Amino acid sequence: MQGTAMSEKDKNAINVSQLNKTWVLDIDGTLVKHNGYKIDGKDTFLEGAEAFLKGIPEEDMVVLITSRTDAERALTEAFLDEMGIRFNSIIFNAPYGERILINDRKPSGMNTAIAINPPRDTFMTAEFVQDETI
Numbered sequence: 001m002q003g004t005a006m007s008e009k010d011k012n013a014i015n016v017s018q019l020n021k022t023w024v025l026d027i028d029g030t031l032v033k034h035n036g037y038k039i040d041g042k043d044t045f046l047e048g049a050e051a052f053l054k055g056i057p058e059e060d061m062v063v064l065i066t067s068r069t070d071a072e073r074a075l076t077e078a079f080l081d082e083m084g085i086r087f088n089s090i091i092f093n094a095p096y097g098e099r100i101l102i103n104d105r106k107p108s109g110m111n112t113a114i115a116i117n118p119p120r121d122t123f124m125t126a127e128f129v130q131d132e133t134i
Contacts, residue, residue, distance in 0.1 A: 012126050012127055013126075013128075014127070014128050015129055015130075015134060016114070016130060016134065017110055017131065018132065018134075020057070020060050020061075021056075021060045022060070022061040022063065023056060023060060023063065024065060024099075025053075025062065025063070025064055025065070026065055026099065027064055027065070027076070028067070029121050030046075031045060034120055034121050037072065043076075045083070047123055050085070053085050053086075054085070056086070062088050062089075063087070063088060063090075063091065064089070065091045065094050066090065066094060067093070067094050067095070067096050068093075072092070073092055076090065076092075101113045
């Protein structure tokens, strides 16, 4: 966009292929209020997170990851079920440190790993845009 200012929407656009995706999403502080189930006695979605999750195509895989222990499994799964959130798997007991995603680049040049780090308790502002050229 030479010579023109990029809109905020353009700055947050991430081009992705039309292939089915695997979404690996942290729960606390990324999708729901961090430790909200402890502080408020219940989970609360961050603004935009619930609609985003419900907009993930059925053909895509959703893997949730959390440092919550197995003791919170039933509470967590009940909340997601009550809210109508589809997922394929939840990994509990994850360490508190970095989550590192490593994947190969396709021969076409398509990157197969994307990482986004929004501030805690703020849902990401990225928009995923299908690009037919990828």
